Amino acid sequence: MTALIFLLVAIAMMTALGGQRGIAGGLFGISLILSVVWLVHHMTDALPLSF
Amino acid sequence: MVPLVRFGNWLGAMAVAGVLAVAFMMQFVQHELPCPLCMLQRVAFVLCGFGFLLNLRFGSQPWHYGVTILSALFGLAASGRQILLHIVPGDKGYGPPVLGLHLYSWTFVFFVATLLGVALLLLLSGREPEQRREGRHALPMGILSRLAAWLLILVTLANAVASFALCGPIECPDNPTSYWLFTRL
Numbered sequence: 001m002t003a004l005i006f007l008l009v010a011i012a013m014m015t016a017l018g019g020q021r022g023i024a025g026g027l028f029g030i031s032l033i034l035s036v037v038w039l040v041h042h043m044t045d046a047l048p049l050s051f
Numbered sequence: 052m053v054p055l056v057r058f059g060n061w062l063g064a065m066a067v068a069g070v071l072a073v074a075f076m077m078q079f080v081q082h083e084l085p086c087p088l089c090m091l092q093r094v095a096f097v098l099c100g101f102g103f104l105l106n107l108r109f110g111s112q113p114w115h116y117g118v119t120i121l122s123a124l125f126g127l128a129a130s131g132r133q134i135l136l137h138i139v140p141g142d143k144g145y146g147p148p149v150l151g152l153h154l155y156s157w158t159f160v161f162f163v164a165t166l167l168g169v170a171l172l173l174l175l176s177g178r179e180p181e182q183r184r185e186g187r188h189a190l191p192m193g194i195l196s197r198l199a200a201w202l203l204i205l206v207t208l209a210n211a212v213a214s215f216a217l218c219g220p221i222e223c224p225d226n227p228t229s230y231w232l233f234t235r236l
Contacts, residue, residue, distance in 0.1 A: 001218075003215035006094065006207055006208070009098060010204055010211060013101055013200070016104055017204075019188075024101075028098065031094075035098070039088075039091050039125070043132060
């Protein structure tokens with residue numbers, strides 16, 4: 001999954017360099033949403049905290 | 052765009068590329084394989100770099116800074132989570148410390164610095180009429196800006212390849228000890 005996210009961001013960067021800001025912004029949005037979903041997916045362990 | 056602001060964005064893009072290059076060096080030279088949270092922190096770095104790249108390409112715009120701020124907040128969440136996982140006294144943390152701090156702690160510091168830097172760049176960004184017009188069209192880029200942009204793209208693509216080699220198409224193990232791809236060759 002992280003490989004896909006990196007690839008999407010790389011395409012977004014190349015699209016921005018090509019002058020297509022709207023498409024690049026859309027790809028960024030998709031990448032950020034996927035990243036947040038993947039972060040939540042990995043937040044499975046209970047934190048070892050006690051107060 | 053104000054030259055100082057342009058320089059700040061160039062510096063941000065180069066810093067992101069530099070940090071990712073150091074992480075790459077640690078991965079391949081010292082054989083420190085990144086965990087899933089570490090990979091997500093790298094994702095946050097390239098997303099921050101994307102915001103800086105937008106400013107270099109289209110001029111300084113609030114929504115470009117929004118991209119960097121959102122990405123830095125995501126990076127803070129990922130690195131903060133990893134710090135809390137290892138916060139109990141006696142826990143040796145993940146990976147060896149560098150200059151007294153683990154990489155995820157340095158990452159946290161870097162994202163806080165990014166937020167401060169973006170706040171400063173926003174303060175320095177003017178609101179002159181010609182600057183408001185920026186953002187609708189791509190601006191010409193100098194050789195140093197092009198260098199920063201292509202370095203960012205290069206490290207992002209390299210991370211895509213390395214991430215696939217380490218984790219495969221779906222999920223990384225919590226504590227990877229070998230490359231997924233190489234075990235299948």
